[in-house]
Amino acid sequence: MANEDRERPVGEPPEQILKAIEQQRGAGEQRIAEQERVQYLGFYLGQEVYALPLRQLREVERVTRIRSVPGAPASVAGLVNLRGEIICALNPKAILSCPETAPAETSFLVVLRGSEEPLGLVVDSIADIYELSPDQIESPLATWPSERAQFFVGTVRVQDALMGVLDLERMIAP
Amino acid sequence: MSALGLGENAPAHRPRPESGRAISLLLFEAAGCLMALPSAEVVQIAVSARDLAGPAEASGSLPLIDLNAHFAAPADAALWIEWRRGDRAGGLGVVCVLDVVSAALRALRPMPAWLCAARSTGPFWGVGLDQEEVFLLLDPARLPW
Known part of the structure; x- marks a missing residue:
């Protein structure tokens, strides 16, 4: 009986219990959010920065x-x-209706993972690797056309720039 | 001699180390691109379209397509390839003829889906590699003769 008394929080006011549950839930969500942090490759198209999850890239x-x-x-x-594999190189600037810019002196091919046939995106340069959690990603700008x-x-704000986080499945749907 | 016969006894045939079934391809450049078609379907190559029609076609006119103009490329045809498959025939205007190569069938790939979706790329049925260069496999039967 004594053990049962210790395990049951008799007499605690409901507000305190609710607060404790809330705190535990918050801590749990924080742990989940930390686990869900995803690495993204940031790259430039012209002056703009875009990102794709690293796990989707080969x-x-x-x-x-x-x-x-x-x-x-x-x-x-x-x-x-x-290296002997023929890759269909997509032009993300055209897909995303980016403003026309002069072609970069050296471009990069970002080869995608898991597509039915070898596909890549031609980008101007590589920015960085970013580790982002879902709550950092805000909705696309309302001013963008559909x-x-x-x-x-x-979108995510990185340093002073707004980085567009891309939906690869939508982009590569022919 | 303004025309060069090819057919199945293609000169300058360059064998490849790949094993398995292979196809002999004529490589040429047109519309700023490297293209290929089976050399067995090539009757002759001429510097002028007028030289294409042999005795059998002397009374008729061989349909002609300048591939540069067809794909809206700025270059002009400097050579004409006479193509024949069964009772279908035509003349293809190209910039230059590069080589005859043997390509392993397993090394050829269908056109990427992104390119199949475009009607304008319809004459191409696949892609392949010649050393480092990507070429497009042209099916002249799909051209609007």
Whole structure:
């Protein structure tokens, strides 16, 4: 009986119990949030920074040559021979309706993981690796037109810039 | 001699080390791109479209497509390839002919889905590699003759 008395918090006011549960829940959520932190690769398209989860990427390579395909849509930059594998290189600037900028002197091919056929994104340069938790990602800007906003999970403020977090599945749906 | 016969006895045939079934391809450049078609379907190569029509076609006109113009590329055709498959035939205007190579069938890939979706890339049925270069496999039968 004595043990039962110790285990049961008899006499505690309901407010305190609720507060303790709330604190535990908060701590649990914090732990979950920490576990859910995801690594993202940040890259530049022109002056703008975008990000994709690292787990969705296979590798990043400096682009030496992109073979254009006559008649291809603007969303396809061309075909790349990557160590004997032919990669269809997409042009994210066209997909995301980014402002036209002069092509970078050296571009990078971000090769995607898990796509049905080898796909990559041609980007101007690599920014950094970012570790983000879901609560850091805010909704896409309301001012963006829907045809652009549909490709974003949201935005994150990094340093002084607004980084667009991309929805890869939507982007690569032909 | 303004025309060069190819057909199945293609000269300058460059064998490849790949094992298994292979196909002989004529590599050429057109519309700023490296393209290929089976050399068995190439009758001859001429510097002028007028030289393409052999005796059998002398009374008729061989349909011609300048691939540069077809794909809205600025270059002009400097060579013409006479293509024939069964009773279908035509002349293809190209910038230059590069080589005849043997490509392993297993090394050829279908066109990426992103390119299949575009109607304008319809004449291409696949992609392949010649050393470091990516080429497009052209199916002339899909061109609007």
